[in-house]
Amino acid sequence: MIPDQTPGTALDQTRAPYFQVLLDYVDSGVIPFHTPGHKQGIGMERAFRDFVGENVLAIDLTQIRGLDDLLQPEEALVEAQELAAEVFGAEQSFFLINGSTSGNQCMMMAALNPGDKLALPRNSHKSAMGGLIMSGADPVWMQPEVDEALHMDHTVTPQTVRATLEREPGIKAVYVVSPTYYGVAADLEAITAIAHEYNVPLLVDEAWGPHFHFHPALPLSAMQAGADICINSTHKMLGSLSQTAMLHVQGNRIRIDRLKAVYKLFLSTSPNLVLVASLDVARRQMALDGAALLSRTIEIANDARARLNEIPGIYCFGEELEGRPGVYDLDPTKITITVKDLGYTGYEAEEILRRRYNVQVELADLFNMVALYTIGTTTEASDALVYGVSELARENRPVDIFSPSGVLDRRIKSGTYHLPKIPPIRLLPREAFLADTEFVPFKTSAGRICAEVITPYPPGIPVISPGEEISPEIIDYLALEKKAGVKMQGPYDDDLRFIRVVR
Numbered sequence: 001m002i003p004d005q006t007p008g009t010a011l012d013q014t015r016a017p018y019f020q021v022l023l024d025y026v027d028s029g030v031i032p033f034h035t036p037g038h039k040q041g042i043g044m045e046r047a048f049r050d051f052v053g054e055n056v057l058a059i060d061l062t063q064i065r066g067l068d069d070l071l072q073p074e075e076a077l078v079e080a081q082e083l084a085a086e087v088f089g090a091e092q093s094f095f096l097i098n099g100s101t102s103g104n105q106c107m108m109m110a111a112l113n114p115g116d117k118l119a120l121p122r123n124s125h126k127s128a129m130g131g132l133i134m135s136g137a138d139p140v141w142m143q144p145e146v147d148e149a150l151h152m153d154h155t156v157t158p159q160t161v162r163a164t165l166e167r168e169p170g171i172k173a174v175y176v177v178s179p180t181y182y183g184v185a186a187d188l189e190a191i192t193a194i195a196h197e198y199n200v201p202l203l204v205d206e207a208w209g210p211h212f213h214f215h216p217a218l219p220l221s222a223m224q225a226g227a228d229i230c231i232n233s234t235h236k237m238l239g240s241l242s243q244t245a246m247l248h249v250q251g252n253r254i255r256i257d258r259l260k261a262v263y264k265l266f267l268s269t270s271p272n273l274v275l276v277a278s279l280d281v282a283r284r285q286m287a288l289d290g291a292a293l294l295s296r297t298i299e300i301a302n303d304a305r306a307r308l309n310e311i312p313g314i315y316c317f318g319e320e321l322e323g324r325p326g327v328y329d330l331d332p333t334k335i336t337i338t339v340k341d342l343g344y345t346g347y348e349a350e351e352i353l354r355r356r357y358n359v360q361v362e363l364a365d366l367f368n369m370v371a372l373y374t375i376g377t378t379t380e381a382s383d384a385l386v387y388g389v390s391e392l393a394r395e396n397r398p399v400d401i402f403s404p405s406g407v408l409d410r411r412i413k414s415g416t417y418h419l420p421k422i423p424p425i426r427l428l429p430r431e432a433f434l435a436d437t438e439f440v441p442f443k444t445s446a447g448r449i450c451a452e453v454i455t456p457y458p459p460g461i462p463v464i465s466p467g468e469e470i471s472p473e474i475i476d477y478l479a480l481e482k483k484a485g486v487k488m489q490g491p492y493d494d495d496l497r498f499i500r501v502v503r
């Protein structure tokens with residue numbers, strides 16, 4: 001049963017107008033001579049149809065009469081996006097069907113012209129590099145606060161943002177990532193105030209924070225903090241389907257006509273309407289039940305964090321980190337499980353958890369694993385994670401599954417291994433990406449200008465990007481990550497024996 005309208009909203013948040021038009025279309029029994037070719041499931045391969053069920057195929061429709069047009073919304077999609085804007089605290093919200101990846105591209109293309117300087121943190125997701133390549137913007141990298149003990153970057157501080165704006169005149173926009181993959185949030189109110197003092201917009205990659213708006217125990221959302229534009233991967237933390245995300249905007253620092261033009265450029269003319277409807281219902285769910293659902297999630301997560309912290313050799317950071325540079329606030333629904341004291345890399349621990357205990361975490365890196373707690377996490381699932389980690393901590397380090405010979409390099413074990421410094425920028429990302437290039441052996445590529453993005457994945461943060469000079473330190477670092485088993489995204493040669501450089 002759908003509860004009453006949420007107090008404090010002017011619009012009727014019990015409605016899911018877009019889901020409803022799809023249901024009405026199915027009910028009306030229209031005879032389809034339109035795409036998709038499977039015609040509401042009839043032509044679909046049987047095993048797949050039997051598995052996914054007929055209903056989802058019945059609403060896999062295209063934007064024909066009455067189903068509105070995401071590129072030019074006039075009917076139910078206007079209402080659906082207005083309802084979203086209201087609860088996410090935006091002036092306008094746009095539904096995305098190619099994730100926050102397309103959101104990052106849209107934000108940058110909307111705010112920047114070729115050659116415009118953009119201040120952004122080094123730990124931006126690789127999709128931000130896509131935005132830089134497409135827009136032709138000139139990155140002014142900001143160093144996020146580095147946590148050597150946890151071997152991770154936190155957020156950029158307001159002081160860093162101010163210093164960057166002072167040091168580099170002519171910056172046209174500030175872009176920050178908050179929260180990080182690990183759930184660490186930046187002081188967005190202070191950063192917004194600084195950006196606005198310099199009369200430039202603040203763009204926020206809030207891919208990991210679509211739930212922030214719905215619970216007082218969570219960090220302030222980007223829109224609440226006054227940011228001009230932000231993206232939310234609703235599929236990551238809320239109930240919408242994979243690939244869905246939202247872009248929220250407010251104020252007059254982002255030109256809406258330009259944003260809409262860019263949005264139309266990126267969007268498929270055949271959006272998957274099941275995805276679109278899932279955004280509509282995820283918004284309704286949050287509007288009506290978000291606070292209660294998230295209270296339960298936070299409780300389960302906090303309980304798990306406390307139990308995990310009792311396991312010898314395991315550390316899950318929490319409130320004790322708050323107030324450190326770059327750690328303004330924390331999202332309690334993310335649990336970072338630091339396993340380095342057990343003598344495992346995060347990758348090894350992830351694999352053991354999966355193989356032996358059938359538990360799959362979201363992310364592993366050299367020292368850590370990250371477990372996501374969302375409105376879909378049950379206490380039973382949480383117990384399975386805590387059990388798996390406690391067993392993992394009791395085990396002797398297995399010699400059979402992984403190759404311990406040298407993987408945990410002494411530098412990593414002692415916690416003194418440093419993330420590589422930002423290399424010198426020799427060309428704009430766009431120039432290098434589109435330049436005449438050649439392949440050279442990676443090991444001996446120091447001094448050359450990189451023409452590709454090289455991103456250990458997860459967490460998806462580039463170590464080197466097009467236009468940057470390859471340094472010995474970066475070669476060393478990436479070689480170590482590869483040795484530890486991490487996959488590299490971006491290079492043409494997956495094994496990274498060769499690298500594409502500017503000729």
Ligand SMILES: Cc1ncc(COP(=O)(O)O)c(C=O)c1O
Nearest residue numbers: 098099100101125127205207233
């Ligand atoms: C910080 C950040 N921004 C953007 C993205 C891209 O989001 P999506 O997978 O929704 O395209 C990710 C994905 O992991 C991310 O971590």
